[in-house]
Amino acid sequence: MASSVDLTTCDREPIHIPGSIQSHGVLIACSGGDMRVLRCSDNAEQALGLASDPIGQRLADLVGEALVHDLNNALAKSSTPRRPSLMRSIPLGSRLWDIAVHAQAGTVIVEFEAASADAPDSTLEIARALIARTQSLVEPKTLSQSVPRLLQALLGYDRVMLYEFAADDSGKVIGEAKVPHLESFLGQHFPAADIPKQARDLYIKNTIRVISDASGPSSAIRPERDASGEPLDLSYAHLRSVSPIHLEYLRNMGVGASMSISIIVNGRLWGLLACHHYAPKVLTMAQRTAAELYGDFLSLHLTAMHHRRRAEASIRARVLLDKMLAEMSFQHDVEQFLRQSLPTISTLVACDGVGLWLNGVWTPYGSTPPAAVMPRLAKVMSGLAQNAVMATHALFDLMPNAMAFVAEAAGALVVPLSQLPRDYLFFFRKEKIQTLEWGGDPNKTYASGPMGDRLSPRKSFAVWKEIVKGQSDPWSEDDRTTAEALLTGLREVILRHTEVLAAERK
Numbered sequence: 251m252a253s254s255v256d257l258t259t260c261d262r263e264p265i266h267i268p269g270s271i272q273s274h275g276v277l278i279a280c281s282g283g284d285m286r287v288l289r290c291s292d293n294a295e296q297a298l299g300l301a302s303d304p305i306g307q308r309l310a311d312l313v314g315e316a317l318v319h320d321l322n323n324a325l326a327k328s329s330t331p332r333r334p335s336l337m338r339s340i341p342l343g344s345r346l347w348d349i350a351v352h353a354q355a356g357t358v359i360v361e362f363e364a365a366s367a368d369a370p371d372s373t374l375e376i377a378r379a380l381i382a383r384t385q386s387l388v389e390p391k392t393l394s395q396s397v398p399r400l401l402q403a404l405l406g407y408d409r410v411m412l413y414e415f416a417a418d419d420s421g422k423v424i425g426e427a428k429v430p431h432l433e434s435f436l437g438q439h440f441p442a443a444d445i446p447k448q449a450r451d452l453y454i455k456n457t458i459r460v461i462s463d464a465s466g467p468s469s470a471i472r473p474e475r476d477a478s479g480e481p482l483d484l485s486y487a488h489l490r491s492v493s494p495i496h497l498e499y500l501r502n503m504g505v506g507a508s509m510s511i512s513i514i515v516n517g518r519l520w521g522l523l524a525c526h527h528y529a530p531k532v533l534t535m536a537q538r539t540a541a542e543l544y545g546d547f548l549s550l551h552l553t554a555m556h557h558r559r560r561a562e563a564s565i566r567a568r569v570l571l572d573k574m575l576a577e578m579s580f581q582h583d584v585e586q587f588l589r590q591s592l593p594t595i596s597t598l599v600a601c602d603g604v605g606l607w608l609n610g611v612w613t614p615y616g617s618t619p620p621a622a623v624m625p626r627l628a629k630v631m632s633g634l635a636q637n638a639v640m641a642t643h644a645l646f647d648l649m650p651n652a653m654a655f656v657a658e659a660a661g662a663l664v665v666p667l668s669q670l671p672r673d674y675l676f677f678f679r680k681e682k683i684q685t686l687e688w689g690g691d692p693n694k695t696y697a698s699g700p701m702g703d704r705l706s707p708r709k710s711f712a713v714w715k716e717i718v719k720g721q722s723d724p725w726s727e728d729d730r731t732t733a734e735a736l737l738t739g740l741r742e743v744i745l746r747h748t749e750v751l752a753a754e755r756k
């Protein structure tokens with residue numbers, strides 16, 4: 251499969267059917283029901299100490315009736331392939347094995363890994379320790395600093411990163427714990443292509459992947475295709491061989507082993523906890539299971555934090571608007587009042603500037619486009635929806651000459667203030683790469699494998715910079731929620747003012 255893959259077709263590489271596994275383990279696939287061996291990894295016979303080629307045989311004849319009975323019981327316990335059932339320290343051949351079993355479209359996939367000497371309840375111990383220390387972390391900043399440190403301390407990777415995806419699927423390292431001599435990746439951005447779409451989709455379904463040896467051999471699954479010509483789907487297999495492109499990426503970085511855990515917030519892949527080790531590293535079944543549970547916990551924890559932040563943002567907007575409404579009754583010139591309120595309004599959303607386009611008059615505060623372009627920008631807005639908030643992180647999509655002022659404003663969040671296509675409140679953000687440089691060690695060079703230097707972090711950062719040229723940081727859902735609260739609230743302020751004036755006139 252590797253030969254058909256190149257850098258231009260990254261998101262088409264079928265990573266769930268690589269045709270091989272990582273060779274520190276063994277895989278056997280059986281037909282459901284009669285448990286007859288359909289396929290196996292080509293190391294199976296030797297590693298498990300079997301008397302003959304397993305293909306076509308009853309699994310019970312190879313590993314014993316008792317184990318197959320236990321495997322069937324384990325299977326019956328789990329209704330989803332997402333979480334294979336686990337069995338610890340099973341004797342077979344000359345050693346003990348940890349076994350994971352799951353069923354995928356009627357095929358039973360049994361994976362064997364050398365048993366570890368972990369105590370029986372070490373999974374719970376590790377997961378409990380991680381969860382207990384994370385529970386009290388509710389500030390995004392402390393959380394992103396502490397979580398990598400906790401995971402590093404418990405699993406011993408040389409580097410642990412918290413990687414957050416942006417709305418455009420590019421990503422940023424927002425937290426990092428590492429051994430001191432390594433170059434830091436904290437704060438660096440990487441393009442969406444570094445973790446292509448099919449990988450992001452798979453990482454929602456299967457939330458953990460361990461790459462034990464980025465330079466290690468793989469063990470082919472045979473036969474590659476079944477009677478109907480299908481390869482074996484390894485979406486949920488722990489031992490799935492990883493994309494050769496990604497392995498080259500890791501090797502170019504000097505990484506020997508990696509592991510990543512998905513963090514899913516509201517059904518979307520929010521980010522990854524990505525771990526690197528500079529030598530091969532196998533996780534025990536207990537460690538891997540604990541890491542998987544920790545990922546589940548972190549996903550729920552971040553989801554709760556997200557909901558809390560949204561609620562707080564709405565309350566903040568509401569409080570501010572109520573205050574404005576209260577002050578309003580003493581003000582007769584609503585336009586003047588709104589203009590004066592710009593500094594206060596600008597605190598509601600992370601932005602570089604705000605501005606009010608009201609009755610054809612422009613009032614800026616902070617960093618905004620030049621006044622001369624505002625009539626044109628307001629005209630562009632009037633062609634868009636009047637009753638909804640509009641957000642863009644690339645003003646040049648709407649106005650070709652916007653590239654000229656990206657240093658002042660590259661993205662806008664726009665709140666239409668009246669039903670008429672006329673009045674708008676703008677929030678602006680500058681181009682995001684204006685102030686960014688690769689923060690790493692300038693003397694550090696990265697290796698380059700057969701597929702070229704694109705697969706190295708510094709080149710990848712350069713590609714990201716090229717992609718986002720002229721763009722601002724995208725507006726988040728929180729930003730839009732605040733803007734929507736402002737849309738309703740400010741219209742209310744204006745309406746109330748009209749009513750006050752009318753009442754006073756009577």
Ligand code: BLA
Pocket residue numbers: 256257258259260261263265423435440443444445446449459461491492493495496499508509510522524525704705707710
């Ligand atoms: C997978 N790419 C990944 C993964 C990460 C990254 C974390 C998940 C697998 C793992 O746990 O190791 C990316 N890793 C990074 C980044 C940093 C890091 C950005 O440490 C930054 C410090 N990758 C490319 C390009 C392609 C590509 C150009 O850079 C394709 C054109 C492909 N990456 C790619 C594929 C996978 C992947 C196919 C899936 C691997 C798999 O699960 O089989």
